[in-house]
Amino acid sequence: MFQTKPRTRTTLERFASPLQNHAWSNIFKEGRGQREAQRISREIDKGILESKKLLTKKDKAIKVLIMGQPESGKLAVLRNLLFALHPTYFHDEALRWKTIIQLNLIDSVKTLLSIVEDELEISGPCSRSPAGSTSTSLLDHYQHTRMRLLPLLSIETNLMRQLHPEHYDPSITPEICEQAGSRWKSVLKKVTLVQPAPPGSPQCRPVTSDKWGKDDPTLVLAAFKDDIISLWEDESIQGVLRRRGVRLEDSPGFFLDDTARIAAVDYEPTEEDIVRARSRTSCIEEHRLVQNGSEWCIYNVADGRGIRPHWASYLDDVQAIVFLAPLVFNDTFEGDKQLNQLQHSMSLWRKVCGNPLLAHATIILLFNKMDILKERLDAGFRVETYFPSYGRAPNDVENVMKYFRNKFLNDHYQLSTRRRPLYYHQTSVIDTEVTKFVMRAVRDGILQRHLESSRVLRPEQDMIGKDSVS
Ligand SMILES: Nc1nc2c(ncn2[C@@H]2O[C@H](COP(=O)(O)OP(=O)(O)OP(=O)(O)O)[C@@H](O)[C@H]2O)c(=O)[nH]1
Numbered sequence: 001m002f003q004t005k006p007r008t009r010t011t012l013e014r015f016a017s018p019l020q021n022h023a024w025s026n027i028f029k030e031g032r033g034q035r036e037a038q039r040i041s042r043e044i045d046k047g048i049l050e051s052k053k054l055l056t057k058k059d060k061a062i063k064v065l066i067m068g069q070p071e072s073g074k075l076a077v078l079r080n081l082l083f084a085l086h087p088t089y090f091h092d093e094a095l096r097w098k099t100i101i102q103l104n105l106i107d108s109v110k111t112l113l114s115i116v117e118d119e120l121e122i123s124g125p126c127s128r129s130p131a132g133s134t135s136t137s138l139l140d141h142y143q144h145t146r147m148r149l150l151p152l153l154s155i156e157t158n159l160m161r162q163l164h165p166e167h168y169d170p171s172i173t174p175e176i177c178e179q180a181g182s183r184w185k186s187v188l189k190k191v192t193l194v195q196p197a198p199p200g201s202p203q204c205r206p207v208t209s210d211k212w213g214k215d216d217p218t219l220v221l222a223a224f225k226d227d228i229i230s231l232w233e234d235e236s237i238q239g240v241l242r243r244r245g246v247r248l249e250d251s252p253g254f255f256l257d258d259t260a261r262i263a264a265v266d267y268e269p270t271e272e273d274i275v276r277a278r279s280r281t282s283c284i285e286e287h288r289l290v291q292n293g294s295e296w297c298i299y300n301v302a303d304g305r306g307i308r309p310h311w312a313s314y315l316d317d318v319q320a321i322v323f324l325a326p327l328v329f330n331d332t333f334e335g336d337k338q339l340n341q342l343q344h345s346m347s348l349w350r351k352v353c354g355n356p357l358l359a360h361a362t363i364i365l366l367f368n369k370m371d372i373l374k375e376r377l378d379a380g381f382r383v384e385t386y387f388p389s390y391g392r393a394p395n396d397v398e399n400v401m402k403y404f405r406n407k408f409l410n411d412h413y414q415l416s417t418r419r420r421p422l423y424y425h426q427t428s429v430i431d432t433e434v435t436k437f438v439m440r441a442v443r444d445g446i447l448q449r450h451l452e453s454s455r456v457l458r459p460e461q462d463m464i465g466k467d468s469v470s
Pocket residue numbers: 068069070071072073074075076077250251252253254275276277278279280281282302303368369370371372427428429430431
């Protein structure tokens with residue numbers, strides 16, 4: 001016996017039913033009103049269909065989270081990954097990064113001057129500097145240079161005020177920071193306009209804009225290029241840094257060795273400069289792009305007290321996590337001076353491994369800042385001092401790596417709620433050439449897993465639980 005299938009209500013009917021007794025319902029009873037109502041109904045149905053399509057598309061996007069403690073190299077990895085997926089992704093951002101790099105350079109000059117100032121306060125005008133010259137000559141040099149560099153120092157303040165008018169507080173050391181709602185990207189876009197070189201001219205014109213006026217960082221930096229170089233190369237100042245064990249070279253956004261290039265009027269940032277530039281992220285950034293028909297959705301997940309509560313909404317359907325673990329074993333954590341940076345990283349790693357929402361995600365663990373690890377070990381810092389369980393094992397890269405790798409892999413094994421692929425690589429992500437290969441491997445690995453899970457490809461081998469290293 002046939003049974004009549006109940007007619008599916010149209011969208012309009014579904015929406016209309018609560019309105020039956022309302023005067024509005026009369027509109028559906030009239031001819032014109034009916035046609036109008038049908039048109040609206042069709043539009044609503046079309047809208048629903050389109051949002052469904054969008055949702056399906058979003059579901060199909062390869063969702064990748066880049067995670068790690070502050071300053072672990074997330075942004076540097078993001079830029080490298082985006083370069084691997086889409087080589088021109090940053091082209092129209094290059095000029096904005098130029099200003100950030102210039103600010104990074106000015107910031108290093110400020111740090112240098114404040115170290116010298118501090119040294120002079122402690123040692124007094126008559127003591128000898130380690131380089132053999134008296135501190136009076138250090139004082140003279142410092143005072144002379146500081147006076148000359150004053151205009152340079154003031155453009156940083158002005159620039160920061162322009163970038164963050166809403167948050168500017170002169171009592172706080174300015175730091176460039178990407179923040180939800182921050183205007184800095186649009187401000188930089190307005191002020192960093194390219195002026196094309198006149199036809200036939202072999203030289204680029206300054207990449208600058210009139211909007212800066214006298215504060216144009218390109219022109220101010222060019223004017224002080226030689227002073228900055230002589231300050232950085234000064235033997236007595238280098239002596240102070242050596243004696244204090246300060247290695248500005250290891251600090252984020254260090255460009256003093258490149259002053260001649262960066263302070264030139266025709267400076268344009270290279271890929272490597274963009275990767276090395278320091279700009280703190282204080283929000284969760286989303287980057288979407290399509291590569292060879294696959295849509296990628298990459299999130300740079302900033303870490304910080306105020307941000308962690310917002311993570312939860314990003315953890316659904318994650319296909320891969322790129323986790324940054326910088327092996328800087330002897331630095332304290334900025335947010336908590338009692339905590340070692342690497343211990344902080346390990347505690348974050350444990351949270352990621354044990355999170356049930358991330359149980360299906362492939363993990364790519366990057367032991368980053370290998371260049372700094374090597375430098376620290378060469379300089380004689382002993383791992384045992386900071387991690388007593390390391391004991392008397394040889395204090396070299398190979399053994400130290402093995403020790404930390406085992407710690408991370410062990411946590412992953414103990415805390416993961418199900419078996420899943422884990423790949424690990426040793427990286428110095430500011431080395432763009434080498435990182436390119438790692439990022440291509442990361443890209444291909446994620447894509448392969450994505451195709452397997454969407455059953456487009458059958459896995460060639462069971463990768464579950466295997467580790468890989470490059
Ligand atoms: N020497 C060295 N520096 C690195 C490496 N990776 C990142 N850096 C530098 O460390 C600084 C911080 O890197 P970012 O990529 O901004 O780190 P982040 O994790 O995004 O930091 P937050 O935005 O504070 O969360 C930058 O100046 C990078 O150039 C590395 O492998 N070696």
